[in-house]
Amino acid sequence: MNRRRLTLLTAPILALVLASCSGTTQGEDQGGGPGGDASADPNAEFETGLTYAMLPKSVNNPYFEASSAGAEAAANTLGGEFEYTGPSDASASSQVSYIDTLSQQATDVLLLSANDPNALCSSLEQARAGGTVVVTFDSDVDPGCRDLFVSQVDSDEVGLTLLEMAAEQIDATGEIAILSATANATNQNAWIDVMEAELASNPSYADMKLVDVVYGDDEDEKSFSETQGLLQAHPDLKAIISPTTVGIAAAARYLSGTEFKGQVALTGLGTPNQMREFVQDGTVTEFALWDPTALGELAAYTGAAAASGIITGAEGEVFTAGELGEFTVGADAVVTLGPPTRFNAENIDDFDF
């Protein structure tokens, strides 16, 4: 009995050892890259009757609602049909199901803000194989998995603006912390990298110290309690930077109800409608964002241009996005909207999104 048990145990272990000698290891297999063998016709007209679907990270997020309004307006102008659909939780696996559904419905243009740069790739490949043009906006996937990416701004510019706003509010002295979205959020991590690099290299930020990065997962309650945790863990904290609309609103709500109001500076990326009351009551001095409505509009025009053969995603191609004007495709098939807008007590009432 004992010997039999021993054999039972050793057999799989032996198999494992054997497998590890001759198996598949990291770095053996990689492939893919952006396609683009078709040629562009810059003088072609936008096709009418295209179907557009926007798939945000999650629905019920005011930021994506605004993008959707812009994309819908563009789709209507171009004589197409528009649908806004997506999961209620910001997870990659639930987005996959929605991509599968949309590719079955043979959507012409998919406008996607990705929850994970890699997990969506095989589904996107199938969608593209079926003729769907995949345009990512706001948050990109691996460049090999989509046709074009519409970037809100240059990553560097966002990171630098955020840091600059924080520095202005605390005289560039003291401890700062970051309240981000999910730990894997592509663009938040890029901006955090920029901020970390700038803090380390720019002498005017020498007296500022990044003490913590926490993740609110773009959930209101979690962001709220992470803010609370930050202030408890770092009593000398001078400023919080939250590069996410959900995070900054939750943090502002927490600060406005405590003795930290006006003592700890809060800045980041937020929508004017969410932040108006906190700017008025003095919790927040200044924050920034690009116009998500324009972003959605540009994404829809970009998708339409690609579906109509006006662009293919090659660097240097030019197209006109309605009233937004003329845009040029950059390296890696990226189209960039423009610099972020800063909002403060003086201009916040000029915006409604």
Next chain:
Amino acid sequence: MTDTAKTGPRLREAARTLATWDAAIIAVTAGFLIVASVSVEHFGTARNAGYIVLDLAPILLLALTMTLIVTTGEIDLSVASTVGLTGAAMGAMWNGGMALEAIMPLAVLLGAALGAVNGLFVTGFGLPSLAVTIGTLALYRGLAYVVLGDTAVADWPRPFTGWTLGRIGESAVPNVLVPLVLLAVICGVLLHATPVGRSIYAAGANPVAASYAGIAVGRLKFWLYVASGAMAGLVGVLWTLRYSSARADNAAGLELTVIAVVLLGGVSIFGGKGALPGVLAAVVLLVSVQNALRLAHVSTEALTVVTGSLLIVAVLAPNALVALRTALRRRRPTANGRTA
């Protein structure tokens, strides 16, 4: 079915109630599939069936072992966290340069070990499984973040990720259906046609009586937790390769869906009652309802409401059924005290 006869009228009554619930849920599922195929565009295609199989695979696999555990009157809330932790461990081993052929069985073994920890606390120390597995739900998820941090491991080899999404040869049958059917048959036979299965029902119906009858209830439950952990390890492997992304938050929250389908399938949360065919039908029903609603352009909010309502019905209906039967029996007592 001579054995059921020995265990007395109470069990037989339960079995009969369940047989109807099982049949009902299977009928509802079949009915839904037919209606949806006719009325929802793109639903009744081979391609869509493939997507449904891919979406239900992790839920179904976890529900198999969950059914066994819930039937003994226990619960395992840590399954989704075990999926996350085994996935994260896979990522760490892959980054460490190990071969995927070795990593995959190791991940399943790790899952089994994590399940053994649950089993030890529940049976060895006699702690309530609800408390223990809520603890390990948090603990295993936390460890996943310790192992992989905030990073994702995404460079999985094509042949493996392709297999999880692929189909058998030229047919429309997805590859993952093979392990799915195999494991479902194994668990079904184990529960419904072996002494182990009868012990599981006995342990759930009345653990004291079961141990007097010579059933090692503790040991049985311990091994069920090991099986549940190993299954979660397997799902961890499948999940990671399907989404080609090992992340600490993989499958977060999936345990609730799994428990929901087990209850929807007619398994009693108090143990002793339940059957696998109903659970399998419940998994198919839940996933295809979600799929059909998405295809029909139903908004996400409505989708969540429908899913939630389905689950409340699941918990209410079997109880209502039992209450109805009791009422009927009171009204029409037969000579030998049995219901018609």
